Amino acid sequence: MTAPATDRNTPLAARAGAPLRGRADIPGDKSISHRALLFGALATGRTRIRGLLEGHDVLATAAAARAFGAAVERAADGSWCVDGVGVGALLEPAAPLDFGNSGTGARLVMGLVGGHGITARFDGDASLRKRPMGRVLSPLESMGARVVACAEGGRLPLTLQGTQDPLPISYRLPVASAQVKSAVLLCGLNSPGTTTVIEPEPTRDHTERMLAHFGASLAISTDSDGARRIALAGRPQLRARDVVVPADPSSAAFPIVAALIVPGSAVTIPGVMVNPSRAGMIATLVEMGARITLSDRREDGGEPVADILVEAGPLNGIEVPAARAPSMIDEYPALAVAAAFAHGTTVMRGLSELKVKESDRLAAVAAGLAANGVEVRVEGDDLIVEGRGGRTGGVPGGGCVATHLDHRIAMAFLVMGLGTERPVIVDDSSMIATSFPDFVALMTRLGADISPVAAAEAAAAAGTAR
Numbered sequence: 001m002t003a004p005a006t007d008r009n010t011p012l013a014a015r016a017g018a019p020l021r022g023r024a025d026i027p028g029d030k031s032i033s034h035r036a037l038l039f040g041a042l043a044t045g046r047t048r049i050r051g052l053l054e055g056h057d058v059l060a061t062a063a064a065a066r067a068f069g070a071a072v073e074r075a076a077d078g079s080w081c082v083d084g085v086g087v088g089a090l091l092e093p094a095a096p097l098d099f100g101n102s103g104t105g106a107r108l109v110m111g112l113v114g115g116h117g118i119t120a121r122f123d124g125d126a127s128l129r130k131r132p133m134g135r136v137l138s139p140l141e142s143m144g145a146r147v148v149a150c151a152e153g154g155r156l157p158l159t160l161q162g163t164q165d166p167l168p169i170s171y172r173l174p175v176a177s178a179q180v181k182s183a184v185l186l187c188g189l190n191s192p193g194t195t196t197v198i199e200p201e202p203t204r205d206h207t208e209r210m211l212a213h214f215g216a217s218l219a220i221s222t223d224s225d226g227a228r229r230i231a232l233a234g235r236p237q238l239r240a241r242d243v244v245v246p247a248d249p250s251s252a253a254f255p256i257v258a259a260l261i262v263p264g265s266a267v268t269i270p271g272v273m274v275n276p277s278r279a280g281m282i283a284t285l286v287e288m289g290a291r292i293t294l295s296d297r298r299e300d301g302g303e304p305v306a307d308i309l310v311e312a313g314p315l316n317g318i319e320v321p322a323a324r325a326p327s328m329i330d331e332y333p334a335l336a337v338a339a340a341f342a343h344g345t346t347v348m349r350g351l352s353e354l355k356v357k358e359s360d361r362l363a364a365v366a367a368g369l370a371a372n373g374v375e376v377r378v379e380g381d382d383l384i385v386e387g388r389g390g391r392t393g394g395v396p397g398g399g400c401v402a403t404h405l406d407h408r409i410a411m412a413f414l415v416m417g418l419g420t421e422r423p424v425i426v427d428d429s430s431m432i433a434t435s436f437p438d439f440v441a442l443m444t445r446l447g448a449d450i451s452p453v454a455a456a457e458a459a460a461a462a463g464t465a466r
């Protein structure tokens, strides 16, 4: 249930305390940040990006863009400039590309390499090396790319040889994955024909929005069976554009849940992206009775955004349908924590994709809840949490959570500890910097009590939780 802390881990403990109050400025969206750098590298001219997320995942993508010949610099005012090389003109990287913890970076860049006459080696950390890459490699191979070498099961480290003339294919996604969709479209950008992706379940649409923003020609329609069809005309001339990156709803989920479960809290979060393909968490929390108010809805950088006010209050357990999963796939660890504080049972259906994230999140969430005294079951791909809202003793806490190199597991359980009877320890917090480097400082400014604990204390807590 719990992993032993090592010397390199940085365990943290979260304790219940004062209400959370004030304004939370959330960093830029991770998905849009990766894409802004890659489209900047593929465009001709200078792209300026404001609000880029400066997390480790995105910085690894910036390094890859440089390896392809783009100039990528941070300006004195905090914006980023990318001088691109143009579609079809990427250079071959001189050294292996290291994507660290980032599935998005690795898979999107595989699409780029697959559609250019270059060869690149891909690697990542122990978590990324476990994640399936076949889902991207398989369509790229049908477009003409070749996997020269890879670890068992099509995993990293691997070497991919691209083609300068990718075949235009029509590809129906076998899994609901925006990363697979995006890899195929990025490869198809340098194809002489039209590349079509059909997605039976809609996934985040930032790639399509940004393709249009940079001047590509794409047609989006709905098939008779309800599937979404995206047709991209190959070899467009992409022109550099300004990109404004809105606040990341997946990061905002943590202070939102914290404000809901810590009595007396009221937190405002300005400029959060509320694109419908990412807004499942807000809809779910509102269904649970959360006091969440959206105001000043507007458009920023081609994405809908709003200011969010969250106030603490009771939550009720609900059933979350499988169809909603793609619109909140990264938010389930935070939602499961909210469910632990709700009155009644919450059933989250159709979570198979959670098993192939930075960790097996279905197992990690269940283990973390159980270690902190919450009754939880995994039934097939469903997660069932028995909320402790209104029960004597509240949510017990007192456990140490194994984070398995997973930023979202670390942040979700630190949030949990802000509302539990006893502190919650996470065995490692270093991965939080992949997506939300300022998380602990931001939560502390709101009034949260999160502090380092000695590895020995974390190990002892892990022992008692077993």
Ligand SMILES: O=C(O)C1=C[C@@H](OP(=O)(O)O)[C@@H](O)[C@H](O)C1
Pocket (backbone or CB within 6 Å): 030, 031, 032, 104, 176, 177, 178, 179, 180, 182, 204, 329, 330, 353
């Ligand atoms: O395209 C993207 O930016 C992402 C897509 C999702 O992954 P999948 O495509 O594997 O669902 C999500 O979990 C990830 O954090 C970001």
Ligand SMILES: C=C(OP(=O)(O)O)C(=O)O
Pocket (backbone or CB within 6 Å): 057, 101, 102, 103, 104, 105, 330, 357, 358, 408, 435
């Ligand atoms: C799944 C995630 O990211 P990635 O796939 O890019 O590693 C995430 O950020 O929760």
